[in-house]
Amino acid sequence: MALFLDQQFAPLPDTNEIATKTFLESVSHLPHFFDCLGSKVFAPIKADINGNITKIKAVYDSDPVKYETLQQILLIEKSIYGSEWPKVGATLALMWLKRGLRFIQILLQSLVDGERDEDNPDLIRINITKAYEQALKRYHGWIVQKVFKAAQYAAPCRSDFLKALSKDQEVAEEECLTKVRQFLINFTATVDAVYEMYSVMNAELDYLV
């Protein structure tokens, strides 16, 4: 079945500490999500998320022991960078990456919850808009918001999107949705834990791009 749906995120330990290596391995499949949207218009988004992952990976690779968990990355960068932090390094990359992950999570959750525009039951615009409003809109200035408004028309219809998630195999829609639900369990827990960490560490920023 689906490329990225098959790459389940690891369950969180009781401590909610996230192992950097496992996390990087899991998120490395997520940029394919934007291929499922099926338009080149989304290439810049994929590139931005890939950039975040590359940046976090570079920090991890520089010292895998020191940066074993995401928590350690934030703590160490905070001590290294002083007042520049948190708008710097892997801390900044993960700050933005988590927003992209939240967007994906809310969009998928909204789909499995069956939220639909009754007038356009085969469009996913309503699900995309919900995800955008909750995950990203408040960090975007009016120009990027306008770009989003235009770009959302490039989104595929619901059935094509579900097919793409299932890698175009002829699986029944219900089977695909079951896979998505399964995927969302550890994925949502991980995204929640990253958000929680930014809140506890006081590492969240709300400047606009």
Add this chain to the structure above:
Amino acid sequence: MALFLDQQFAPLPDTNEIATKTFLESVSHLPHFFDCLGSKVFAPIKADINGNITKIKAVYDSDPVKYETLQQILLIEKSIYGSEWPKVGATLALMWLKRGLRFIQILLQSLVDGERDEDNPDLIRINITKAYEQALKRYHGWIVQKVFKAAQYAAPCRSDFLKALSKDQEVAEEECLTKVRQFLINFTATVDAVYEMYSVMNAELDYLV
């Protein structure tokens, strides 16, 4: 003075043949043009143009003698790729690159010609729109056109743009415009020659993205 304005394009020989090496060296400075627009919104455009240049350079580097001129690249690729051509290889990359170059050329020409929106004399939106309409619009589907409409609001005002072209040095506006006029001579001739070559070789396509 300006980074890319100082990198004059070479004059064309009487044959209008364009040496690949010299061309690649000259265009390599052009992506900085989009930095002069001063907003991260234009990063995807810069990336697209950089991609074109990288692709042409890879073909050239694979055999600098065989691919000595741009004309040779098109001729050889036509014979290699058969019916796939011209939507393939360096021929495709240069097809799109030349449209970006035309955009830059028309925008700069319109500025030095003093074309202004009388109601908003310090905006360059009128010049950007002219360049877009003549160089790119017909190759863009309605969604990308809508994205353009939104993105143009991120353009700087005229005085800031001219300052950026002059690398923020305190040069008089007239001095900067003189530099632009000088730059445009060989640049325009080169862009014209590339268009002419696509027309003669019947290599132009008008599919939409």
